[in-house]
Amino acid sequence: MNKKQLAVGITGASGAIYGVRFVQELLKAGHTVHLMITEAGWQVFRDELEWEADDREKLLAEKLQQNFPGRLHYWTLRDFSCPAASGSHRGDGMIIIPCSMGTLSGIANGASGNLMERAADVALKEGRKLVIVPRETPLNAIHLENMLRLARIGARILPAMPGYYHKPQTMDELINFVVGKALDAFDIPHTLFQRWGSQHED
Template sequence: MTTHSLIYTVGITGASGAIYGVCLTQELLKLGCTVHLIITEAGWQVFKEELNWDNSDREMILKENIQKDFPGILKYHHLRDFTAPIASGSYKSKGMIIIPCSMGTLSGIANGASGNLLERTADVMIKEGRTLLLVPRETPLNAIQLENMLKLSRIGVRIVPAMPGFYHRPQSLDDLVRFMVGKVLDNLGLDHHLFRRWGD
C-alpha cells in the first residue's frame, strides 16, 4: 500500500482548538497521506481569533499555512459541496477525524442529520463501518452532550476528548498540541514521534 492510498477526511469545526486540526492535517500530509479537508464557517472564524490568520484569502491559508511543502495531497471541500467524492460510500477512504468537534456537529452526527458535507461524510463513515474519530472540545459537558457521545460510542465511533496528558512533561503549548495529535494518530494506527511515551 502506497502512502497516497492512505486517504483520510479531516473536519475542523468552530470549537476552540483549531490548532489541533491544523497540526493533525499537517502530520498526515507529512506521512504522505491524501487528506480531504472540510472547514466550517465557524472554523474559519476560529482560525482568525486563535491563530491570527487573515481568512480573507482562504486559498493562501490552505497553501502556505497548512499544505506547505509536505508530500501528501490536500483536497479542500466547501461545506455545501455534496458532489465531493467523500459524500459517497463508494469512495474508498481509511476514515475521518473531526478535530476539534463542536457540540453542534456532534449532535448532528449523533442524530443522522447530514445537514452539510461534514455531517454527511461522518454518516458515510458510520454506515460503511469505517473509522470515525471525534475530538470534542467543550467544558463543562451537559447531559445531552454526554448522551450524544455515548450514543456514538456504542456504535463504534471513537471519542478522543481534547485532554492532553502531562506525564511527558510538556515544556510548551506545542508539546500539548502534539500530544493530542499523537493520540489521534495512535487511534488511526499510524506511527509517529510526537510525544514521549510512558516508560520511554
C-alpha cells in the same frame, strides 16, 4: 508505510491548532487529506491563529500544505462532490478535530445537514473509523448522551485532554500529545510525544 486517505473536519470549537497540526502531520507523512471547515471554524482561525485571507484555498496551501508531499483537497460544506460524501469511496476514515457540540449533535442524530455531517454518516454506515475530538467544558447531559450514542455505533471519542506524565514544557508539547493520540487512532506512526514506559524499552 501505506498511504492513507482521510477526511478531516475542523469546526468552531476552540482548539483549531489541533486540527491544523493534525493535517500538517498527515501531509508531512505523504497522506491525502479531504479537508472540511465550518464557517465557525474559519472564525476560530481568525481569533486563535490570526489567520485571515480573502483566498481561503491559498491560505490553506501556505499554512497547511507548505512543501509537504501529501495531497490536500479543500471542500466547502455544500460541495457534495467530495469523495467522502459517498460510501463507494474507499477512504480510510474520518476525524473531526476539534468537534463542536453542534456538529456532534448533527452526527449523533443523523442530520447530514452539510458535507461534514454527511461524511461522518458515511464513515459510520460503512463501518470505517470515525474519530471525534470534542473540545468543550463543562459537558451537559445532552453532550454526554450524544457522545455515548456515537460510541455505541462505532465512533471513537477522543477528548482533547493532553497528558502530563511526559512532563511537557511548552504549549507545543501539549498540542502534540493530543494530535499524537489522534494519529494513533488511525495507526499512523509518529514521534510527537514520549510514550509511557518507552524509557524502559530496548
